[in-house]
Every structure is written in C-alpha cells, then in structure tokens.
Amino acid sequence: MLEEDFLEALGAAQPLYATKPTPGAENELKALEMTAKLQGRPLMPWQRLVGRVATEKDSFGNYKYKIVVITVPRQSGKTTIVMSLDTMRGIKYPGSKAFYTAQSGKDARERLFDLADNLQASPIGNEVIVHRAAGAPRITLPTGSRIHSFSPTPESLHGYTPRTVTLDEIFAFDSAEGNLLLGAVTPAQQTVRDRQLIMTSTAGTSDSTFLADWVERGRQATQETDTQIAYFEWSLADGLDPFDPSNWDFHPGLQGGLIEKADIAAAAESMSRGEFIRAFMNRPTIQKSDAVFDLKAWAELKTELSEPLRREVAIGFEVNADRSRAAIVAAWKNGNSGEIHHKVIRNGSGINWLAPTLEQLAEYRPTAIGADRYAQNNALVSELSDELQKEVVTLTPEHIKTACVAYKGRIEDGTVKHTGDGALTRAVSEAMSRPMGEGWVLSHNSPPEVVAAVVAVRLLALSKEESQPLIAF
Template identity: 30%
Template sequence: MEAAPRYATPRDPAYRTFGGKVAKLSAGMGAPFMPWQRQVADVALEVDGRGRYRYPVVVVTVQRRAGKTTLVRAVMAHRGLTVRRAGLWVTAQQRQDAADTWTDMADAIEDSPLGPLVRRRSANGQEQLTFPTGGKLRVFNARSRRAMHGKWSDCTLVDEAFAFTDEEGTVILQGVVPTMATRPGAQLWIVSTAGTALSTWLRSYVLRGRAGADRMAYFEWGIPEDTDDLDDLELYARHHPAVGHTIDLTALADARALMKSHEFARAYGNFWVSSDEWAIAPPLWNGSRTWERIAPGGPVAFAAEVCADRSSGAICAAGRTADGRTAIELTDERPGVGWIAPRLLELAERHRPVSVVVDPVSPAGPVHRALMDHRRSRGRWVPLAPFGTPELLDAHTEFLDGLVTGATVHRSHERLDAAVRATGSRQVREQVVWSRLPAEDGTSPAPLLAAALAAYGLAHPVPNERPEIAA
C-alpha cells in the first residue's frame, strides 16, 4: 500500500503535463519514478494553453531517502534538453551542500545514456554541466545577495530549505525572483524535510501550501502531527513513500539506532519539531500524561516562571494523585507578568501551599520581590522557597527522574504540550537545563519550567512555615 500524502495539490486533467515525459526520461537514466514522484511531476509540470508551467513555485516536503534528488534531477535534465540556453541552478544551506547536490545530479546524468550529450566542468566554484541546447546546470551561494546578479533562471532548486530563517529566505528570493522574470514558465522548486522553530522561511511556505495558496503546487508526506509514539517504526514505514520501493523497515531501524529521537522524527517522519533537541522525549512525556486531578486535602505547591522576553508567564501547581504520585497541573498562562504576584497571593491564601517557588535571579525576579514586599509590609503569608542555581539544577534533574520512574505525571493540557515542543536547552555549570527563550513562533517555554519548579517545591517544603492543611 502506497503512502498517501498529507497534503497535495490535485491534478487538473484539463491541463496537459510534462510529467509523463520527465518520468520516461528518469527511467531512461536508470531511476524509474516511484508513485509519489510521478504524482508530483504530473501536477507540478502542468502547462497552460501557451505551454507555460502553471505553477511558478513548487514546494515538496518529504522524508529523507525518499528520492527528492532523483525527482528534481529528472526535472532539471528535461528542462536542459528542451529549453534553449536554460538557466538551471542549485543551492542549499551552505555552498558545499549545494555542490554536493550538483555532483550527485551530474554523476547520475553522466552515467546515463545522456552522458555523451553533456559536457562537465567540476572546478570548485565553477561547477557546470552543459546540455546540447546550451543550457547549464550550476551552483549558487544562497547566502550572497549578488550571487545571481545578471543571471537568468528557468528552474531553480533550493534544497533542504529547513536550514533558512525568514530573513535568509528573503535573500534567496531577492536573488532568484528577478532572474525568472524574463523566462516564460520559470519555476522555483523548494524541497526539504521538516524543520524546527528556526525554519521560519520553509514554515511560511508549508502553511500557505496547506491552505491551498494560488499558483503554488504543494506536496507533503509525513507522519501525523498528533502522533503520540514517535518510536513506532511501523508508523514511519506506513507514511514514508519510498518504503517498499528503495528502502525497507530495516533501513529505518538502522537509521533510528544512529539518531536521537527528535532527529529521527524530523528526518524520517517529516515531523516538525520546535527546537533542535527534545526538552523531553515525546514518548516519555506522553507516557506521563494523566487525566487525574490533584487529590483534594493533600499538600500542594505552586511555582511561577516568566518567558525570557517577559511576554508571558505561567503558574503550575504540584500535588499528589490518589495513589501518591506527584501530579502537575497548569494553573494559569497569560500575557505579561504583572498578574503573577497577585495570582500567587490569591492561590496561597486559598490553598495554603507547602511552598511557592519563584527564581529570584530569573526574568521572574520582579514577581519574587513583589511577594517578599507583601510578606514584609502586609504580613501576608507566602512560603517562598529559597531558590538559586543549585536548586534550579536539582529541579530539572528531579523532574526528569520523576517522569522516567513514573513517580511524576502531568495533567494533560495543550499549553504544557506546546511548551515541551518549544523548549530548547542551555548549559548551567556543565549541566543541560531548559532555556527560557521563546520559540521562533512565539511559543513560551514557561509552563514547562514552572512545572519542574512546582514539583521541586512539593518535594522540598519550606521549613517551619507549613501550616495545617485547610479542610
């Protein structure tokens, strides 16, 4: 059974297509198209009544080892053979990456029956494959604003576009778009696996493509975005369009053994991740999910965290489930920070917590000072926990240990889930802890950090200040 795309621009039979000719050319070069490649080619290469390609932009986001280069290589070769003096260009995150892609294409073309028809120059910085029509397949530097100055383009490939931020993508477009203006039917192919929160340029095309943007052919294969078990290789196999053709389950297993969970999910599941590493591995986080509430009448602790840019803050509660495990609940997450101290005072008055944890040297420092002022000037009881760098390191370690052993669970909440996906890492005293920096899409990590601090507060009640639990 073939893997179905998650999104795909449909074929319009009212238009003829060069998809079949490109597929035949690829087969003649020794690389018959797989069904997914033929589907993309048939749609992306539809032509209008003037014989021009209908889609000036083609976006293909698919897993690694699916055959992206094979598909675009055939498109480039067809363009080089049929368009007089075609300008064919390849770029990627670094010039050497683009040169590697160019080399793969040139090698395959030279080793095919097309070999006697092309001339190759491989000098570093001057890579060029010339077709009998005068068309040239070349490399350009995506990071240079002047790389395409004075050039023309009939087909440009941006490979592994996940590597570019929105600003870097703008530089590419400033170079490429003018080169297409005088070439009827010119196309920009953006091809990539999924990215991270830093992949803002590709993400903008993904969102537009999913929404059916006009004059863009969009194709996406990958595991579902709501996947719970990111270690289920059978799931990856069902959604990878090359499985059963050029790779099998063993190849996926071999790759998984060599890669971290987040790397494998992005590369072989085409699964978007919000940071370069998992703050918490998804199987561990999902396995710690519960719908149980904190048992009433038991001890409770509260903690607050603030995003590094102070755009928002969060409060989490920690208590016990009926069977004695530590349970985390997200109590509040709101924009700004001015609301946090009054809300903590309200919660302390109502629930009489064993501790309230706020890091005084973090972006939540003003919250800590406000609570201290209330204790001094108004006599309002708030069991603020002593907290510094050693306690921060302990809080992270204890929270992860609790999830691993099953001693800690979290009440399911979409904002907590989003924070886990968005949270990056930093080093403090040679230990990796979670970063307070927001993700590129603005998602705040504060709920996750507040959860760890709340669990720490429950495990370390403030000495000599614990009152009787209110009935």
C-alpha cells in the same frame, strides 16, 4: 492517468496535502519519466504525481504553477525528482539554465556532482560536460543547456535568467534569510515566461520560519482553484505514534523500494527522539534558538581525541525519564592542556543492557562511575552488584547544577572536545533545561547522552577536588 489513478498508485503512501492533477492538462510527465530512466532512476509513484502536476501547462503553454513546494521525510528521493526536472527541461529546451542550491554552497555542489556522475554514466555521458571548478560548478548538456549550483546568497544569481531555480532543504533558512534569497530569485526570473521556482525540504525546527510560512501557504493553496502554488507534503498525521511501525506506511520512500521499515527502525534506535521525528516522520521539532548550549561553539570543538589510560577515565551514565533509552559517556583530561575529551561509549533503546555494561567497565577500574541522583538512575543502581553499588557516585542537586553550568562554560570557552559523533551532537542540540532553585539543570527528558556527558565531565573534576567529596550510595 486520472487523478484517482495517481493516488491509487501511491497505495498507503498517501500525501497529507497535495495539489491535484488538472484533468486533461498538457504536461511533461512522459519526458520526465524518460529522463529519470536515462539516469537509471525510474520515478517512484510519489515522484510521478509531483512530476505530473509540476509540469502542467496553462493555455499559453507556460507552466501553470510558478512555485512548487515539496516537503517529504528523509530518504524519499526529493533531490532525485528536482534534478530530473532540471535535466528534462535542459534536454527539452536547448540553451536553458537551471540553478540549484541547498543549505550551503558545498552541499549544493556535492548534489550537482552526484547528478553529473549519473549523467556521465548514462547513454549521453560522452556528450555531458562537467565543470567542477569551485567558483562556477555546472553541468552542460548536449543541447547547450546548463545546470548550475550556487551558494544560498542573494548575490549568486546576479546577471542570470534561469528557467528553473531550486532551493533545497529550506528548513535551514529563517524568514529573513529565505526572503533575501527570494529577493534575488524573483527579479532573475522575471523576464522568463516559462519559469518555475521549486522549494523542497524535510521538516525543520521552529527556527525554520521560512519553511513554516511556505508550509502554511502551500496547505492553503491545495484548497484553492486559482493559485500559482503547487504543494506536496508527506508527513505523519497528528495523533499518531511516530515510533509505531504500523504508522510508517505514509513514508513515500517505502513504496519505491528506496528504504525499508527496518531502515527506519534502525534510525529510531540510533537517533535522538526529536531528530528521528523531524527526519523520518517529517514533523518539526524544537528550535535552535532555544538550545541550552551554544551549538555553533559545539561544532567547532570537534577533534581527534587522545587515548587515555583506563584509570584516568570518568564514566557517566543516564537513564532517561521514561526508561526508553540510556547512555554511557567517558571523559578524561588531555595531558596537561586543561582540555577534557569525551565520547559516547554506548547508547541505545531500553535499559536491560546498561547494568551488565557498567559491571564490565568497572573491571577496568576507572577513576569514577556515576550518575545524576534521581529515581530512574537510582533504580538502575539497585540492580548492580553490591560491590559496584558502593563505588557508584551520584551527584547531589547542587553538584548537578554546578555540573550543567560548568559543561556549558566549557563548550563556550572551548575546553571540552568531542569526535563529532552524531548521537552526542544531536543530544547536545536537543537538550532541555528546567529551573532548580535560582539555577537550572538538564531535564531528564533530554537525550540521555548529554546528561551522561555532563555527569562524566563533572566526575572528572570532582576526582581532583579533595574539598568536594564524592557522594556515594
């Protein structure tokens, strides 16, 4: 197939950057396609392009590209293509070894075992041996070739000489971590002439400096003729609205039927703005090191929440700055432990649903209902019934400053718990702050779930402090 034919087959899902097929170059695309069909997962058009280029041979019969970098949105099938490459090479080259890792050893094992399940359900399943022991997970193919998963540590490849090494989801590594891994991969593969390193990822944060470096190098490589780097990127072009469905056709999973626009729309509804853009538009978002809250501490606060009485619950709500989203969070004390439990009651796009929901919640007579005092929340409160308007509490600037600092402190000292709900966790990770006087508060450009959470927790504290009267409309 000619270069233009590969691109034409992609339809609207054109790559933003891609290494072009070398006309007439020997390659292993047919073998790769047969392997993918063997697993019941025929290659999609974008995977065929990648497979065609990644398996090109040079004049000595070795792989032309020693490094292949692939960055695509979530739900594109990137793990499928790299696992198919490993399997194809294991069948074609008896006794070869391939090693695969991801952001953690656990993630790598799970994906290896997904491949194992597919292979064992295939026509060669009876001849595939799977070793599931935690210390040495691997698949042994009928040819004696092995596919291993490994933890992303420099020591993991010691003593091995793999033909192929795959580093998946490299957004999880900063430059130091990624380069330590490469420091282990390079000598392990040095004596293998027909070697290849494959690195894949969806976009990360600006903490993802290892990925950012390879994106820059890969983009440059697509403009060069004498390079050992093949690079492929499907992401939303600059200047396009990430929430306009007419701009989603670039997503390579759409063309292969792996995902539909309705699925992307559902993700846009349920995910925070930043995480949606990162995951489904394949654009980098804010960095973890700039996070307002301690995300490592937050991750350790996941627990099974207690069941409160309705009158013990404080309810916080928030309309974000552009009125595109809103959220309601409930908070309550866990017995006499001093811990506060909280969770998202409801969140979603728009605000038409918010006032009716607050009216319903008010019927349960919670200990307090309130929000940060600012224009968008004030406008929402004006839509409530006269009775509820009198009950709604708004936090003054000084109270909201205290609320933000207190919430941050509770995360750090472990006295606020959550269910691990994705919406609240993403909101906490993407929270943005702004200065206020000599302190700081959360920006209303933050995801509304985190602001509502801060308010709910503060209202709970204020309800117990007679010396801190609540301020009502």
